[in-house]
Amino acid sequence: MIARNVGITLAILLLAVVGMGLYGLHLRKQALLLHAAAATDAKPLAPPVTGPQQTITVFLPNDEKGTLSQRQITATLPDEPTQRAREIVHVLIAQWQEKDSLHPIVAAADVNAVFLLNNNRTAVIDVNGAFADQHRSGILVEELTLASMAKTLAANIPGVGEIRIVVEGKQRETLAGHADLMDSYPANVEWQVEH
Amino acid sequence: MIRRSQLLGLALLLLLGFSRAAEEKKLAVYSPQTNFTVPVFDHDGHEYVSLIDLMDPFGRAELRPDKKRWRLKLETPNGKSAEGEFTENSSQAKLRGKKLTLAAPYWMDSSRGYIPLASAHVVLSQLLGLNANLRENSRRLFIGEVGASYSVDLQKGNPSKLVLHFTTPVNPTISTEPGKVRLTFTREPLVAGANNPQTIDDSVMHSATFSEANGASEIVVATSSPVLATFGDMNKTITLAPAPVPVAQAPKPAVPIPSPTVPVQPGPAIPAAPAPVVQRFVVIIDPAHGGDDPGEALGNGLFEKDVTLAIARRIRNELDQRGLAAVLLREGDATLTADQRAVSANALRNGMYVAVHVDTAGSGVRLYSARLSATPQGVKFGFVPWNSAQSMYLDQSHNLIASMISEFDSRRVRAVPLEAGLRPLRNITKPAIAVEVAPAEGNPDSLTLVPYQQSVASAIAAGIANIRKPTEGGQ
Numbered sequence: 001m002i003a004r005n006v007g008i009t010l011a012i013l014l015l016a017v018v019g020m021g022l023y024g025l026h027l028r029k030q031a032l033l034l035h036a037a038a039a040t041d042a043k044p045l046a047p048p049v050t051g052p053q054q055t056i057t058v059f060l061p062n063d064e065k066g067t068l069s070q071r072q073i074t075a076t077l078p079d080e081p082t083q084r085a086r087e088i089v090h091v092l093i094a095q096w097q098e099k100d101s102l103h104p105i106v107a108a109a110d111v112n113a114v115f116l117l118n119n120n121r122t123a124v125i126d127v128n129g130a131f132a133d134q135h136r137s138g139i140l141v142e143e144l145t146l147a148s149m150a151k152t153l154a155a156n157i158p159g160v161g162e163i164r165i166v167v168e169g170k171q172r173e174t175l176a177g178h179a180d181l182m183d184s185y186p187a188n189v190e191w192q193v194e195h
Numbered sequence: 196m197i198r199r200s201q202l203l204g205l206a207l208l209l210l211l212g213f214s215r216a217a218e219e220k221k222l223a224v225y226s227p228q229t230n231f232t233v234p235v236f237d238h239d240g241h242e243y244v245s246l247i248d249l250m251d252p253f254g255r256a257e258l259r260p261d262k263k264r265w266r267l268k269l270e271t272p273n274g275k276s277a278e279g280e281f282t283e284n285s286s287q288a289k290l291r292g293k294k295l296t297l298a299a300p301y302w303m304d305s306s307r308g309y310i311p312l313a314s315a316h317v318v319l320s321q322l323l324g325l326n327a328n329l330r331e332n333s334r335r336l337f338i339g340e341v342g343a344s345y346s347v348d349l350q351k352g353n354p355s356k357l358v359l360h361f362t363t364p365v366n367p368t369i370s371t372e373p374g375k376v377r378l379t380f381t382r383e384p385l386v387a388g389a390n391n392p393q394t395i396d397d398s399v400m401h402s403a404t405f406s407e408a409n410g411a412s413e414i415v416v417a418t419s420s421p422v423l424a425t426f427g428d429m430n431k432t433i434t435l436a437p438a439p440v441p442v443a444q445a446p447k448p449a450v451p452i453p454s455p456t457v458p459v460q461p462g463p464a465i466p467a468a469p470a471p472v473v474q475r476f477v478v479i480i481d482p483a484h485g486g487d488d489p490g491e492a493l494g495n496g497l498f499e500k501d502v503t504l505a506i507a508r509r510i511r512n513e514l515d516q517r518g519l520a521a522v523l524l525r526e527g528d529a530t531l532t533a534d535q536r537a538v539s540a541n542a543l544r545n546g547m548y549v550a551v552h553v554d555t556a557g558s559g560v561r562l563y564s565a566r567l568s569a570t571p572q573g574v575k576f577g578f579v580p581w582n583s584a585q586s587m588y589l590d591q592s593h594n595l596i597a598s599m600i601s602e603f604d605s606r607r608v609r610a611v612p613l614e615a616g617l618r619p620l621r622n623i624t625k626p627a628i629a630v631e632v633a634p635a636e637g638n639p640d641s642l643t644l645v646p647y648q649q650s651v652a653s654a655i656a657a658g659i660a661n662i663r664k665p666t667e668g669g670q
Contacts, residue, residue, distance in 0.1 A: 063556040063557060064557050064558075065557070066557050066613075136491075136556070137490060137491040137492075137499070138491055138552075138554035138555075138556050138631070139563060139615050139617060139631045140556055140557060140561060141554070143615055143616075146616075173618075174618075177491075178617060179616060179617070180616045180617060183582060185616060189566070189614070
């Protein structure tokens with residue numbers, strides 16, 4: 001026979017254990033949510049851009065159809081040409097990173113800098129490691145990435161006729177196993193464009 | 196002092212040694228559905244073959260780990276399936292529920308399973324439910340009632356002709372050496388004729404000898420003067436006849452070219468003049484990626500490099516059936532650079548190049564020709580830059596794509612022509628295209644399904660055959 005006071009103490013202790021367990025589960029759930037939010041916010045911080053708001057033309061790839069879609073979007077663009085070109089590519093990549101993007105790319109992918117050579121004819125785009133290392137592999141998807149960048153820059157920076165891609169400042173043979181990065185990519189390449 | 200001739204002899208010996216060391220071991224598998232070769236590896240004193248390489252041509256083969264065991268599942272195109280179970284470093288295996296002792300322990304390397312060559316016929320026989328016969332010394336495996344034979348017929352005349360009749364169409368590699376013509380069969384299940392070696396009563400062609408080694412068979416015809424080979428009867432006959440000798444020209448001084456495998460047999464009538472090397476039309480199929488470069492991850496542990504190889508083998512079989520010779524740039528899981536692929540493809544002068552890629556994005560098939568830089572530099576000096584080597588053949592490449600698209604259309608597979616800055620496409624000095632196979636419309640899993648792969652391979656082969664008639668490959 002258990003004494004009454006012992007029984008009451010045991011019941012209180014049991015309730016405390018159950019309560020602590022439930023509170024622990026709640027804390028774990030909150031920690032997971034915070035962790036997930038941090039993971040999706042892996043995009044590198046870019047310095048704030050100053051300049052007027054302008055409408056630019058972007059060519060967004062559609063991996064399923066193998067086409068480009070021409071869109072007008074508004075962006076804050078600096079006046080200096082290379083910074084302006086860098087911001088245009090940054091905005092373009094941000095479009096690929098949207099939730100419903102038809103040409104998805106990892107959130108960490110970004111452009112480091114764009115250099116304009118030969119009287120702006122050649123745009124050398126320096127992308128970060130994540131852009132190339134985690135790019136989807138395939139002839140079509142890699143070609144669409146290059147076509148999208150080349151046509152977008154050509155549409156917004158007068159004189160751009162071709163692009164070259166370097167990764168973290170260095171030449172790389174292919175983007176993700178297919179598209180040749182050792183040669184320049186022409187902006188006037190024929191591709192089916194949906195308006 | 197070492198004399199110059201001694202140095203040359205030493206260099207020749209070294210070359211012979213290297214050429215023999217570089218010869219890859221191969222197992223040839225002949226079956227009613229398909230003929231193919233797989234690389235053979237030496238391990239722990241035994242010869243091994245990759246289980247997936249061996250099973251893949253018969254259907255969809257998957258090897259999955261299950262604790263300490265590896266489970267093999269094979270789904271054949273006719274809907275049948277078979278399962279096997281292997282344990283690393285153990286000779287005990289289970290196939291279709293029956294226990295089996297392998298000739299050597301099952302070997303795993305880089306997630307690929309290997310079985311001893313000596314047990315390959317038993318494993319295939321159990322899984323496919325067909326009789327299999329292994330000729331271990333020559334590394335040739337016959338499954339079911341396959342086997343092609345031949346007969347030799349001397350047609351007397353001036354000059355006489357030696358006609359080799361085969362029971363099935365053949366595509367041998369023909370090479371000539373002083374005193375002999377060598378017909379090498381790498382894809383045909385050819386077996387020895389009734390009389391071997393067969394003596395021939397002729398002043399030019401003396402004997403025909405059949406032999407087999409390293410996954411191939413060959414017929415060597417001993418001759419006393421150069422002969423020419425011509426194909427006929429849809430590649431079922433090969434006729435050997437003495438090559439015409441120009442009367443006005445005196446025979447050039449002999450340049451003895453020693454054979455690395457067979458001693459030179461001096462020809463008594465004409466002093467060992469090297470006969471013309473036969474340049475046959477060959478389709479070069481390049482299964483993209485391989486080895487350290489897996490390509491796109493397709494899920495379930497499958498990579499692009501595995502599926503490209505499977506499709507490439509099907510294309511080769513389809514071409515074989517159309518009487519066109521084809522070679523694969525890689526037979527196993529080898530790492531090849533773009534430059535190595537281009538150099539290998541360019542080494543064969545007469546042919547076409549088809550690279551096979553696989554992608555999960557989109558649907559249907561995309562056919563790429565090379566996108567080249569605006570103007571190739573240096574053409575005026577008679578040289579074409581490496582990156583524009585394809586420029587002279589672009590029109591032919593476009594024709595090839597057009598021919599394939601009409602074949603895909605007839606099979607109701609969506610196919611689109613595109614351009615790509617893709618290597619080694621731009622470095623190839625012959626008609627060259629890349630085929631990127633995406634899933635069939637409405638079926639994302641179809642990339643690994645045998646009927647879809649077969650349909651794609653059939654369209655590609657038919658597209659090639661349309662613009663390259665089998666008879667053109669005869670000379």
